[in-house]
Amino acid sequence: xxxxxxxxxxxxxxxxxxxxxxESEVDVLLRAAMAAPSxxxxxPWRFVVVRDRERLDxxxxxxPFAGALASAPVGIVVAxxxxxxxxxxxxxxxxxAAIENMLLAAHASGLGGVWIGVHPVRPFAWNVGRAVGxxxxxxxxxxxxxxxxxxxxxxxxxxxxxxxxxxxxASRVTHA
Amino acid sequence: xxxxxxxxxxxxxxxxxxxxxxESEVDVLLRAAMAAPSxxxxxPWRFVVVRDRERLDxxxxxxPFAGALASAPVGIVVAxxxxxxxxxxxxxxxxxAAIENMLLAAHASGLGGVWIGVHPVRPFAWNVGRAVGxxxxxxxxxxxxxxxxxxxxxxxxxxxxxxxxxxxxASRVTHA
Numbered sequence: 001x002x003x004x005x006x007x008x009x010x011x012x013x014x015x016x017x018x019x020x021x022x023e024s025e026v027d028v029l030l031r032a033a034m035a036a037p038s039x040x041x042x043x044p045w046r047f048v049v050v051r052d053r054e055r056l057d058x059x060x061x062x063x064p065f066a067g068a069l070a071s072a073p074v075g076i077v078v079a080x081x082x083x084x085x086x087x088x089x090x091x092x093x094x095x096x097a098a099i100e101n102m103l104l105a106a107h108a109s110g111l112g113g114v115w116i117g118v119h120p121v122r123p124f125a126w127n128v129g130r131a132v133g134x135x136x137x138x139x140x141x142x143x144x145x146x147x148x149x150x151x152x153x154x155x156x157x158x159x160x161x162x163x164x165x166x167x168x169x170a171s172r173v174t175h176a
Numbered sequence: 177x178x179x180x181x182x183x184x185x186x187x188x189x190x191x192x193x194x195x196x197x198x199e200s201e202v203d204v205l206l207r208a209a210m211a212a213p214s215x216x217x218x219x220p221w222r223f224v225v226v227r228d229r230e231r232l233d234x235x236x237x238x239x240p241f242a243g244a245l246a247s248a249p250v251g252i253v254v255a256x257x258x259x260x261x262x263x264x265x266x267x268x269x270x271x272x273a274a275i276e277n278m279l280l281a282a283h284a285s286g287l288g289g290v291w292i293g294v295h296p297v298r299p300f301a302w303n304v305g306r307a308v309g310x311x312x313x314x315x316x317x318x319x320x321x322x323x324x325x326x327x328x329x330x331x332x333x334x335x336x337x338x339x340x341x342x343x344x345x346a347s348r349v350t351h352a
Contacts, residue, residue, distance in 0.1 A: 003284035006179035007208045048341045089296045096272035108179035133344040165224045168309040
């Protein structure tokens with residue numbers, strides 16, 4: 001599948017088969033994540049790859065939207081290391097770019113995944129940090145549940161021409 | 177190029193030829209951006225596609241890192257509409273996912289681009305909002321400069337095995 005098709009057909013997958021996700025499959029996803037751009041190439045992202053069932057179950061209760069982790073063979077905690085950060089305002093954006101790469105690479109590999117928001121909701125971040133033992137300087141950003149999809153959702157068209165403006169907010173591009 | 181190759185070979189491009197970027201090329205990028213996931217499918221993203229030279233020059237001075245817009249045939253202001261937002265904490269992350277899609281689609285299309293951070297730096301946001309006339313409820317997130325690359329930078333390997341942990345922060349995955 002070419003890249004644009006992968007981007008246009010990716011959807012969130014929340015139900016997974018019992019089939020495992022191999023180390024080498026996860027490796028591709030982590031490499032994709034770390035290929036993302038970041039402000040001043042700061043690369044604030046850190047990853048905890050969770051396969052332990054008990055810990056996945058605990059993470060699945062860390063936010064009301066993390067239920068997919070209960071059936072996922074792999075969950076990834078994405079966090080940022082704030083130690084020595086030169087541009088402390090951009091880690092939220094940088095980690096998001098890495099996660100989008102990860103989800104696209106998963107879809108391209110025949111895997112499915114769902115992005116579970118953690119930051120900036122403090123109780124969610126607290127729960128996630130405790131579940132995987134993050135030190136204080138490492139801030140949880142998001143969770144990603146990954147696995148082989150039970151079924152592949154049909155693509156949806158999310159395009160909205162009215163959200164595109166030409167040269168200034170007051171004018172609009174004409175879109176088909 | 178397959179999706180994983182596009183992810184792994186994308187690099188920031190800051191110098192552009194004088195060749196124009198067509199409306200249909202920009203359309204593909206906007207569709208890719210809007211195909212991103214967002215918290216509760218909120219889709220907070222809005223876009224101002226800037227082709228007017230004077231306005232591009234003004235935007236190129238809106239932050240110290242926006243110089244690429246001075247030679248870019250197209251710049252895109254990505255912003256979020258905060259009106260009626262159900263989950264006001266997640267627009268920063270959602271817009272970042274959309275921008276990463278846009279940059280990957282640009283690379284897949286033979287274009288080049290660079291992501292210029294705006295949020296959360298208030299003076300940058302103020303300058304950008306003024307340059308394209310954003311109303312108060314619409315918050316600038318980032319700028320993207322786009323065009324045909326003068327040269328295509330070689331891929332770099334940004335992978336760091338030491339940033340990957342297994343099951344908990346205290347342990348590590350062994351990576352080649």
